[in-house]
Amino acid sequence: MKRTLSSSSGSDLEEDHILTQIKEVKLKLDCNLYLYDAHVELISLTRQVGDIHEARKARSTMADIFPLSEKLWLEWIQDERTLSQDLSSLFERAVQDYISVPLWLEYVQFAVDNMSNDFEYPRAIYEKAIVAVGLHTSEGTLMWNSYREFENAIFVSLKEVQDSNPNDTDIASQVEIQYERIIKLFKRQLSIPLIGHEQAFIDYQAFLNLDLTEDSLPSYILATKRLEPMLLFEQQLSMQANEETYQNYVKFLLEQKEDSTVIDILYQRAIATFPLSTDLWTQYLSFLSSNFSSVKLVLLKGHEQAVRNCPWMPEFWISYCQTLERLLEPHDKIITTFERALSDNYTEGNSYFHVWRAYCDYFHRKASRKTSGEAELEDLRALFCRARIFLKTNFPKITDFIDSLNCYEASVEARFYDSISKARTLWNDVMTRHGNQCEYWLQYIELERNFGELSNCRKLFFMSINSVNDDPDKICSSFLQFEREQGTLESYLVAAKKCSAQLDRIKERRQKASEKTVNKRQQKYSKTEHRQTMYPKENTERDRSAKRRKMEVPSYVFFTEESSSKTKCSTGATVLVTEIKPHAMSKKKIDSKKLEVNEENTIFVSNLASDTDEDQLHKLFSQCGQVADVRLIKKFGGKFGTNVYAYVEFTTSEPTVEALKLDHTVLNSRAIYVSSCNADRQNKYNNKATVFVTNVAHDLSERDLEDIFKEVDQVKAVRLVRNKKGRSKGFAYIEYDTESSARAAVFQLNDREMAGKNIKVAISKPPASKELPVAQKKDPFTRDVHMKETNLPKASPRRALTLDAAKSATTSSDSDIAVTKKSNDEFRQMFLKH
Numbered sequence: 001m002k003r004t005l006s007s008s009s010g011s012d013l014e015e016d017h018i019l020t021q022i023k024e025v026k027l028k029l030d031c032n033l034y035l036y037d038a039h040v041e042l043i044s045l046t047r048q049v050g051d052i053h054e055a056r057k058a059r060s061t062m063a064d065i066f067p068l069s070e071k072l073w074l075e076w077i078q079d080e081r082t083l084s085q086d087l088s089s090l091f092e093r094a095v096q097d098y099i100s101v102p103l104w105l106e107y108v109q110f111a112v113d114n115m116s117n118d119f120e121y122p123r124a125i126y127e128k129a130i131v132a133v134g135l136h137t138s139e140g141t142l143m144w145n146s147y148r149e150f151e152n153a154i155f156v157s158l159k160e161v162q163d164s165n166p167n168d169t170d171i172a173s174q175v176e177i178q179y180e181r182i183i184k185l186f187k188r189q190l191s192i193p194l195i196g197h198e199q200a201f202i203d204y205q206a207f208l209n210l211d212l213t214e215d216s217l218p219s220y221i222l223a224t225k226r227l228e229p230m231l232l233f234e235q236q237l238s239m240q241a242n243e244e245t246y247q248n249y250v251k252f253l254l255e256q257k258e259d260s261t262v263i264d265i266l267y268q269r270a271i272a273t274f275p276l277s278t279d280l281w282t283q284y285l286s287f288l289s290s291n292f293s294s295v296k297l298v299l300l301k302g303h304e305q306a307v308r309n310c311p312w313m314p315e316f317w318i319s320y321c322q323t324l325e326r327l328l329e330p331h332d333k334i335i336t337t338f339e340r341a342l343s344d345n346y347t348e349g350n351s352y353f354h355v356w357r358a359y360c361d362y363f364h365r366k367a368s369r370k371t372s373g374e375a376e377l378e379d380l381r382a383l384f385c386r387a388r389i390f391l392k393t394n395f396p397k398i399t400d401f402i403d404s405l406n407c408y409e410a411s412v413e414a415r416f417y418d419s420i421s422k423a424r425t426l427w428n429d430v431m432t433r434h435g436n437q438c439e440y441w442l443q444y445i446e447l448e449r450n451f452g453e454l455s456n457c458r459k460l461f462f463m464s465i466n467s468v469n470d471d472p473d474k475i476c477s478s479f480l481q482f483e484r485e486q487g488t489l490e491s492y493l494v495a496a497k498k499c500s501a502q503l504d505r506i507k508e509r510r511q512k513a514s515e516k517t518v519n520k521r522q523q524k525y526s527k528t529e530h531r532q533t534m535y536p537k538e539n540t541e542r543d544r545s546a547k548r549r550k551m552e553v554p555s556y557v558f559f560t561e562e563s564s565s566k567t568k569c570s571t572g573a574t575v576l577v578t579e580i581k582p583h584a585m586s587k588k589k590i591d592s593k594k595l596e597v598n599e600e601n602t603i604f605v606s607n608l609a610s611d612t613d614e615d616q617l618h619k620l621f622s623q624c625g626q627v628a629d630v631r632l633i634k635k636f637g638g639k640f641g642t643n644v645y646a647y648v649e650f651t652t653s654e655p656t657v658e659a660l661k662l663d664h665t666v667l668n669s670r671a672i673y674v675s676s677c678n679a680d681r682q683n684k685y686n687n688k689a690t691v692f693v694t695n696v697a698h699d700l701s702e703r704d705l706e707d708i709f710k711e712v713d714q715v716k717a718v719r720l721v722r723n724k725k726g727r728s729k730g731f732a733y734i735e736y737d738t739e740s741s742a743r744a745a746v747f748q749l750n751d752r753e754m755a756g757k758n759i760k761v762a763i764s765k766p767p768a769s770k771e772l773p774v775a776q777k778k779d780p781f782t783r784d785v786h787m788k789e790t791n792l793p794k795a796s797p798r799r800a801l802t803l804d805a806a807k808s809a810t811t812s813s814d815s816d817i818a819v820t821k822k823s824n825d826e827f828r829q830m831f832l833k834h
Contacts, residue, residue, distance in 0.1 A: 018049055028751075036066055036748055043072070052079055067097035067275070067308050077106060095132065096301070097308075098272040099265065101139040104129040105146060112150060119154060126150065134192070135265045137227075138234055141196040144189040148203075151182050182207065191219035193227035193262070195234060226258070243277055246270035250283070260291040264298070275309045276712055276748070278740035285319055296327050307340070312747045313740070314351040317341035318358040325362060334362065342390075347746050347763060349395035356387040357408070364412055377417055384409045403430045407443065414451040423447060438464075438471040442478060454486050461495070465502050472506050599677040600653045601628070603660065606675075608644040609668035610634070620667060621648050625655025647677075664722045671726030688739040689716075690764040691746060694731045696720070697755035702732075704754070709734045712748055713741035733764060 025042045028035060039062035046055040059076050062068065068076075073094040080087055091107040094100075108129055111122035126147045134140050155178040162171045186204045190197055201220060205212050214221055233249040246266070253263050267284045274280055285306055292298040303320035310316055321341070324334045338359045346352055363383050367376035384405060391401040407430060410423035427444045434440040441464040449457045461479040468475045476499035483492040605617065614630045621627055628651045635643040650656060656676065663674040693705070702718045709715050717735040722728055736742050742763055750761040 015049060018045055021045055022049075022054075032751055033061075033065060034747065035751065037752060039066065040072070043075075047075070047079070052083060055079060063093070065308075067305065068094070070098060070100045070103060070272075073097070073100075073103055074106065097305070098275070099133060099136070099268040100272070101133050101136060101142055104133050104143060108143075108146060108150075122150065130188075133265070135194075135262050136269070137193060137230055137262075137266075138195050138238070140192070141189075141194045141200065144185070144194070144200070148182065148185050148189075151178065151185060152207075154178055155182060187217070187219065190217060191223055193223045193230060195227070195231070197223065197227070229256070241273050243270070243274050243280065246273070246280070247283075263287065264292070271305070271309070274713075276741070276744045278310055278313055278744070279738065281306045281310055281313075281316065285316070289323075299323055299327065300329075310740075310744065311343075312346055312351075312743050314341065314346065314354045317355060321358060321362065325365075331366075338362070347743060349391065349398055349401065352394070353391060353401045353404070356391065357405070360384060360387060360405070360408065364416075368416055380412070381409075399433055403433065406430050410447065414447055418451075420448075420452045423451070435467045436469045438468045438475045441468060441475060445478075445482075449482075457482065458487070458491070462498065465499060469506075472503060476503060598649060601651070601656065602647050602649040602677045603656055604645070604675050604677050605648060606645040606673045607670060608632075608646060608672055609670045610644055612644060612646075612668055614646075616667065617646055617648060620662065620665070621650075621655075621659055624650070624658035624662070626651045664720070664726060666726040671722050687764045689737060689742050690733050690735040691742050692731070692762050692764040693734060694760045694762075695757050696728065696730050696732055696759055697757045698728045698730060700728065700755055705732055705734060708752070708754060709745055709749065712745045713737070 022042065022045045025038050025045065028038045029042065032038075039058065042058045043055055043062065046052075046058055056076075056079075059068070059072070062072075077087060077090060077094065080090060087110055091103075091110060094103050095107065108122060108125050111125040115122045129143050130147065133143050136143075155175070158171065158175045158178055162168070162175050165171055186200065186207065189200050190204065194200075197220070201214070201217075214224075229252070230249075233245065233252065236245050237249075246269070250263060250266055250270070253266065264287070267280070267287060270280055271277075271284060285302060288299055288302045300323065303316070303323055306313075306316045307320055317337070317340070321334055321337050324337060338355070341355045342352065342359075360380070360383055363376070363380040367380045369376075388402050388405055391398075391405070395401060406426040410426040410430075413419040413426070414423040427447065431440060431444065441460065445457050445460045445464070448460060461475075461482060464475050465472065465479060479495050479499055480492070483495045487495070603621075612632070614632050617630050617632065618627050621630075627648060629647075629649040631647040631649070633645055633647075648659065650659070660674055660676060662672075664671045665674070666672075691709075696705070700720075702720050705720060706715050706718050709718075713736055715734060716737050717733075719733040719735070720728055721731055721733075734742075734745065736745070746761050746763060749759070751758050752761075753759075
């Protein structure tokens, strides 16, 4: 059934265009079903052409994957009213996603409209609504008032019937019951801290037709006292709802030992506002486990909401499955949940590994029960095999995943199922990759010692002392201790001789390696000395002084509006000679080796055009705050032309924050670089909380990117990489406050269309520093695997600027001028040193 387009929808040509868009969006979803915005767009397009059946199909598909917002549910319900009369199942589905008073009001109104002569059906829906949103501090009064109006309408109808039949005792009894029901409703509402309950107390007096005092209702006085400190938080949320306010609100209620149901409602309100905040979800699930551990419905609903909103979090899936197991839910339901958790939701192999390990934990506990049999053991073995195949296929470079599972399965086989042969096979596979590591050998030997044979332990020790190279002393010491406890004198002496010989060989190898290193250094020194003898440099003081005079260029020149002239030095480099005013010196004695700056109030500006003057910089940065001084520095005659940079000092430190936002602003046809003078504090980025965005349209700005990425969470910084002329290079870095927000951005925004191009979003992974120490190996049984594997693109470092090292050339004895590549901050630090 298709409805005719309205006049506002445009012509048939516009309808054809919309149908084409629908096909394009469907193709996107066929490639990636987890594009949230594509689902919303498809629903909107199908509604524009009036195809309600297609809209229903699109909504149903989206609701199976994502929780729908209040707006989407209300639109769906409104459209379905034209096609169906029974919307009960749709309403039940809608109120499960997020807490929503408007949705519940629609639901109870639907129940009232379709109650016929049965008051119990809408009354039951009202009671469910009161449980769900009746404790909503700011909006709960709306639901209570609606409930009372419904019951009061029934009461008025019964009174009219009683007035026409005064002798009917059944009607009189019903009127009395209804009267008491309304009184109970008032008392229930007045005992809850809700905004607007003062009016409810006035309505209560009017209903009773009595002038009551607050002392006559102690529960109302207590609710008023509980509400007073909450009003401050509610006022803050009404002005600007942010995650920090919600967290402070929850913390306050916990300190006040407020009722757990009130705190639960507050958590649901926070999650409805910030559904992608993994911190909020983590706190909420912990709260539920502590305060509703035996309330099955609340626990399962909270976990289901968590995994639907943040499916990329393996911790939530594992907690959900463990909760199902603790609540003795059916085996099939737990298996289904684990299989959902293993769907393609994660960007890192480590996440899959943790889910697989938890999956194996569940089967292990199930197989360890006294009632279990051989079938459960085979299921566990099959699951271990399936996990290994999955991880090996998808993450072949990270063998730690496989080795950890092998160690786990070997322990289970030996400890619980007396299958030492199977355990040995698994450990032998592990040792093919870790045969030189002491800890793996010790774990293998400990397993054999507890569940195998001592003779095999001795064999393993003999094999290990010839293989271990990371800690030979420890493996030899463990071998000797084993022989003290389990061996004879002869076996101890053999072990001691073997260990001593091996340690001597290792000591000899290390000594030879050390001598080889020393010899290489001596050879290198000899070659250098020979080269200097064959090709002597200018060694006389007179030659070095002449070279310095020839290459010398003034380190910096202060420009003023006074008369100036240009002259040439002996090298032909042009130097601008000016008269230095007192204010340009900032009333400080200028050291020729170091330029003093107030780092807190000053910014460093580089990549300036040669025709830039102080007035332009003063005008540009005055919009950020009051400028105290502008120090413009120009160097002429370098190998790469004129070098121009500046220091802009403000009267206070606050304007520097706004000034840094002008980085890459185009001035005189060049994109200037603005950085803080305190580089160590300014450029500490959290790569795990940063996403790398590629395939960015060249006409997009930082503001455009921020508008898109703040849909996930508050954006901390946007760094759109540009060239010297200020043109975008097509990639950017978006930094969030937390790692979870960055992962949410990858999940939600990857392949999003922006300005005609599909952007690619990945976690920023810059190349690791070669100077970092190698991490020590951990216990293969107890360690967590932290290695990561992903096919997402790596972040590209910012392109360094090629700078003229003219200053060092003036004091160097070499004939060539050194040219290095430095970053913007290193460039600034270089001038600070000189």
